[in-house]
Amino acid sequence: MDAMIETRGLTRRFGERTVVDDVSFDVPDGMLTGFVGGNGAGKTTTMRMIMGLLGISAGEVLWQGRPITAADRRRFGYMPEERGLYPKQKVLDQLVYLGELSGLPAAQARASASESLERFGLADRGGDRVEKLSLGNQQRVQIIAALLNRPQALILDEPFSGLDPAAVDSMVDLLREETARGVPVLFSSHQLDLVERLCDRLVVLRAGEVVAQGSVEELRARGPERLRVVTDRDAGWIRDVPGVHVLDVDGPEALVELADHDLPAADAVRRAILTAGLDRGEVRELATVRTPLSEIYREVTA
Structure with missing residues (x-):
């Protein structure tokens, strides 16, 4: 036992x-x-x-x-x-x-x-x-x-x-x-x-x-996935991508949340971000951002 x-x-x-x-x-x-x-x-x-x-x-x-x-x-x-x-x-x-x-x-x-x-x-x-x-x-x-x-x-x-x-x-x-x-x-x-x-x-x-x-990862999975997008020019275009909630845009960098937790839907949004970015130049980074535990804690105890 x-x-x-x-x-x-x-x-x-x-x-x-x-x-x-x-x-x-x-x-x-x-x-x-x-x-x-x-x-x-x-x-x-x-x-x-x-x-x-x-x-x-x-x-x-x-x-x-x-x-x-x-x-x-x-x-x-x-x-x-x-x-x-x-x-x-x-x-x-x-x-x-x-x-x-x-x-x-x-x-x-x-x-x-x-x-x-x-x-x-x-x-x-x-x-x-x-x-x-x-x-x-x-x-x-x-x-x-x-x-x-x-x-x-x-x-x-x-x-x-x-x-x-x-x-x-x-x-x-x-x-x-x-x-x-x-x-x-x-x-x-x-x-x-x-x-x-x-x-x-x-x-x-x-x-x-x-x-x-x-686990921390299981708690993270309860919330929306966040992505950091880095391009070679202004990233304001990302506001027009469906399924994306923009948290911040600072010149060529953007921080966004995916509106849908469903894996196929989230994959489709990533592809849409990548396609839209490449249509405008070079996408230097498209990466998942780990949500800190402090933020997860605030969300679940709100």
């Missing part, structure tokens, strides 16, 4: 207010699944329900095809958005303690924590109290705590918040190592450029409901 987290109709109500409404998605094994949405969309509430930290009003969470148990969740690595560290305790002592709580022998917890501190450039800070660390370094320690016991799944709420570029790279390497051994990873982030670069799959929430999910 694949190691997969599944939510089925997950719902959470606070009195008369529904904050997560019939949310269903999968977090497949060995994949990074990005969880995105605006503030108040329900991401943190959903993650807390998956982890058993918040009661479920309706629906269920499945692990490996069956209802999840408390024992399953103890093998998950979880990182809350609000740091859950003890500010007065020394960094290494705290990590060893948290490792023991997750079931590791003390010696193994110490070895794992020391190795991770070294990897994040914090080897010389193990004897410092957490409160003496910068917010970014506290975030590093929180990440290390989530990974100590070689978890069978990872649920990370804004794991990249406050990290400098070097720490982001270290974090990315760690997550890739986890997915390489088959671990399903769900993480939320407001950094859409980072989500686009990292994620195998996306789940987009708006007002507590899933409004889109799939």
Whole structure:
């Protein structure tokens, strides 16, 4: 059985207010699944329900095809958005303690924590109290705590918040190592450029409901195809090509959308653009333009 987290109709109500409404998605094994949405969309509430930290009003969470148990969740690595560290305790002592709580022998917890501190450039800070660390370094320690016991799944709420570029790279390497051994990873982030670069799959929430999910390319396919056209003279003629919505014309360059998603119709429009351009001179470029994730996000959450 694949190691997969599944939510089925997950719902959470606070009195008369529904904050997560019939949310269903999968977090497949060995994949990074990005969880995105605006503030108040329900991401943190959903993650807390998956982890058993918040009661479920309706629906269920499945692990490996069956209802999840408390024992399953103890093998998950979880990182809350609000740091859950003890500010007065020394960094290494705290990590060893948290490792023991997750079931590791003390010696193994110490070895794992020391190795991770070294990897994040914090080897010389193990004897410092957490409160003496910068917010970014506290975030590093929180990440290390989530990974100590070689978890069978990872649920990370804004794991990249406050990290400098070097720490982001270290974090990315760690997550890739986890997915390489088959671990399903769900993480939320407001950094859409980072989500686009990292994620195998996306789940987009708006007002507590899933409004889109799939790979970035699958989400791109929901919207109109964009083309960049470059000719050797003014490209204003492109406004007269049927099936084309012109976004911008700047001298010999134009950015257009194809009105029809249907593949044969889109191919016919491309041929029409090429024919019209060649009738007027030379077409130097006719290329598909990748829609950035930020724009896809705005479209599906509008």
